Amino acid sequence: MSRIQPTKRYQCFIGGRWCEPASGQHFESIDPFLGKPWALIPRCDGRDVDAAVAAARTALERGEWASMHPSRRGQLLRRLGELIARDADRLASVEVQDNGKLYAEMRGQLSYLPQWFHYFGGLADKIEGSVIPIDKQDMFTFTSYEPVGVVAAITPWNSPLMLATWKLAPALAAGCTIVIKPSEFTSASTLELMKLVEEAGFPAGVLNVVTGFGAEIGEPLTSHPGVDKIAFTGGEESGRHVAHNAAQNFKRLTLELGGKSAQLVFPDADLDKSVKGVISGIFAATGQTCIAGSRLLIHESIHDEFLDKFIALAGTARMGDPMSMETQVGPITTQRQFQRILTCIEMARAEGAECVMGGRPATRPECADGWFVEPTVFMNVSNSMRIAQEEVFGPVLSVIRFREDDEAYAMANDTPYGLGAGVWTTDQRRAFTAAKRLRAGTVWTNTYRSVSYMAPFGGFKNSGIGRESGQEAIYEYLETKCVWMSYEKDVPNPFVMR
Incomplete structure (x- = not known):
């Protein structure tokens, strides 16, 4: 495969539109093999984060995505998987030029990634609550699941699309909306993916991408009051900082961190x-x-x-x-x-x-x-x-x-x-x-480095919190609601707990 020439200039993707960063600035992405710039990436800041979170919030609470049946969400996920399979060669080439990993491995990853979207697309309309045989007379009690809300997905530079997919597929199946911040070293492939998100027909604001540096967009994103959950993959120290920011307003958190296996x-x-x-x-x-x-x-x-x-x-x-x-x-x-x-x-x-x-x-x-x-x-x-x-x-x-x-x-x-x-x-x-x-x-x-969309992945101790992939992953993006319904004829003593 050949490299993309000459230097390519990208825009960020917010609210279903391609746009220039608020700063008007770009920075270079370096080809690790040639040691030379090959792409210009938008240098976003807090203004872009605010716009992306607002777009995600609007899509979550109003409009087509908010009222979409889970079966339709599943269809969109499966369609995105089909488009990734179609464009696997091109996406793999972008990944290699951005992060220097082997084309042979990236091509294999890109060919396998559609399975996450097919798997979680099939799971989208199969998340069932339960009726609880409650120990209270004249009560009907049941549970249901709702999307956790707006998700900040932060991905590292070593396998950008694979590790983004591990977050996007279950989050979208759960009905969440997402703001993605890829590594400043490897942002191009995530921006290329958004072209396929558009083609698949996802409503505006469901997926947004802001690119840039940690202090300029990572910090405002992870501490943003409009973000309900952070899904982060990266180093231990960065993960600790992300967890601190999440704790300020009790955001839900998934961390996949380092290892010394x-x-x-x-x-x-x-x-x-x-x-x-x-x-x-x-x-x-x-x-x-x-x-x-x-x-x-x-x-x-x-x-x-x-x-x-x-x-x-x-x-x-x-x-x-x-x-x-x-x-x-x-x-x-x-x-x-x-x-x-x-x-x-x-x-x-x-x-x-x-x-x-x-x-x-x-x-x-x-x-x-x-x-x-x-x-x-x-x-x-x-x-x-x-x-x-x-x-x-x-x-x-x-x-x-x-x-x-x-x-x-x-x-x-x-x-x-x-x-x-x-x-x-x-x-x-x-x-x-x-x-x-x-x-x-x-x-x-008697094997190593085997992963699957069907198998949960995550760590003990300082290696992280939560799991990605497998059926467990979708529950990381859901909130459990318990509903009590009384059908008794009379109200007992209102001063005593039921």
Whole structure:
């Protein structure tokens, strides 16, 4: 696939209209492979946030969307899914140019994303309340569900459309309206998606996009009194700040934050399969994923053999242009993250960890002027080191030995995070034991990085609050209402609680 040329200029999308930001300003989006600007993104501010929230509020409370039957909402969701499938190639190319992830992976994600809209479109008219056999005479009591209201959806730079979809599909199925703030580093694909929202026929104001920087629009959006819920994916510190803002007027909150996921390789594991799985967990997506399996906990009896196989295979990884289907490791998305990864590598060296692979910027000719880091492996890591406790968000693996299963579970759980974990074993009893013992929202056994619209996703501890995907996700965007109806003939003592 070819890159979009020349520099493209975008507008923001508010109230069903394409418009210039109130500031009249734009900022550059940088192609991580070429290290050059390729798009101009609207620099919105609080005025645009106010307009977007007002448009979402109007759509929620008045007009076509407010009175739309859930079955019709489902039809619109399914239509949007069809349009995404039709334009998957184009959307994937935009994602790659914006964030540098592999076209092969982005194309696969874009082909799969329609399933979220089909799934939640089918769920839209199947959210049923219940009649409660209440313990009060002459009373009829039932529950119903209503949309939580206006949702602020804040997405990160590593998989913008996938992580937006995880929020949009259940929120729209529930009947909410949405203001989306994509990362300032990767806003283009979300704006491209709004063209399909228009084509699908969503009423004006149901979906709105404001783009720009955290202090200028993230802050006014997350603290806006017209926002009822925040759905956020990003880093732990930003998530903590978002939670603080939400608490000021008790907004509902979903947070999908960072991780320091462990992959546990037991002595009975299929070595060849587990080597590939661990590589997938840390070097796929250049390690720029919240579920990166960045800690390898490996039994001492297979430590040397496993690492020999691992380094031999990882060393063959093809780096270069992420648009090429042959590339396996692409660039780091932002220059700031590139520098942070290099800082973490030096931190590991200073702690006494032994670098046995990579550990430096990639200077291969095929990497051009991009922000590339060689896939990196550290041995002799203790679980207390910062490199084993802090999220790097890059292609850096820490290798930690263990002797007993209990020791492995304890080390796996001994971080502030609890997003994912991988288990490699052919022992069924051990697999079930590990799934129970590991404190993580997702445990993969003999696989890694598998996700589905049917399966809930989210974390324990500092990895977040709430769940995305699966049937559970739609309830994150609904409020439960209990209705009491009396049919008694007389009113008893009004001074006594019923």
